[in-house]
Amino acid sequence: MSALEVLAAGALALVEDLGRPGFAHLGVARSGALDRGALALANRLVGNPDGAAALELTGGGFRARFASERWFAVAGAWGPVRLDGHRIAPYAAARASAGSEIEVGMPERGIRSYLAVRGGIDVPEVLGSRSRDTLAGLGPAPVAAGDVLALGAEPKASVPVLDAEAAFPPPTGTVTLGLLPGPRGDWFTDASRAALFDREWRCSADADRVGARLDGVPLERRVRGELPSEGTVPGSVQVPPSGLPTILLADRPVTGGYPVIAVVSAASLDRVAQLRPGQSVRFRHA
Helix, strand or coil, X not given: CCEEXXXXXXXXXXXXXXXXXXXXXXXXXXXCCCCHHHHHHHHHHCCCCCCCCEEEEECCCEEEEECCCEEEEEEEEECCEEECCEEECCCCCEEECCCCEEEECCCCEEEEXXXXXXXXXXXXXXXXXXXXXXXXXXXXXXXCCCCEEEECCCCCCCCCCCCHHHCCCCCCCCEEEEEEECCCHHHECHHHHHHHHHCCEEEEEEECCCEEEEECCCCCEXXXXXCCCEECCCCEEEXXXXXXXXXXXXXXXXXXXXXXXXXXXXXXXXXXXXXXXXXXXXXXXX
């Protein structure tokens, strides 16, 4: 049997692929891996297609046992990965034997690790995706200790030989994000629009797959009326009455009633997935 037996799930372990685009008109968000680049890299390291289903691990504490020989790789957050008690390099493919145990510890850089196994995690699709949408409750349930995750057939592509220098672990200091203009920028004072770029912000502990709130000096609105709900996209920077911006992420609601002052560029969005509580953030014009 080709499977992965979960011994400990850690803080949060989810099956994620590249999501389910095209269903916003039904009220369904795209969802999928928050760090799409890390998911694609982990899959490439073991010869999978970029969008094969893998495990998104938030924080450490994950342990699992392989029922058969398989290649695997961990990308995204940088931290200790052990196979049968021996530390191995992240961002590199490794071969597990039948009965081998893998442990993904607490990240030293970033917060979300992606464990890809050759063949992918084989769980039923919902609307064309194996991803868990934590807000809508779609897709496979969060992974728990005792779960046995079936693995798909190994792809025809071979496991590539890659230089370890290809690894780009998340930064530990201030993270700079590119911003595009939002549809409701004119709802804010000139001083607040400038302050968005001039100030340093900090990632709040109030962050999950739906959105990441930033702490700092509140932004001031020019227009104080109600806003009818309108569509949102991943990266939308909403500003609720508190004045503290929230970056909407993959499991966001597809509509929202708070004004969007700006939108994080697609090129910067993966960095938001790896922000740790208290980490500094600055914005630049994309």
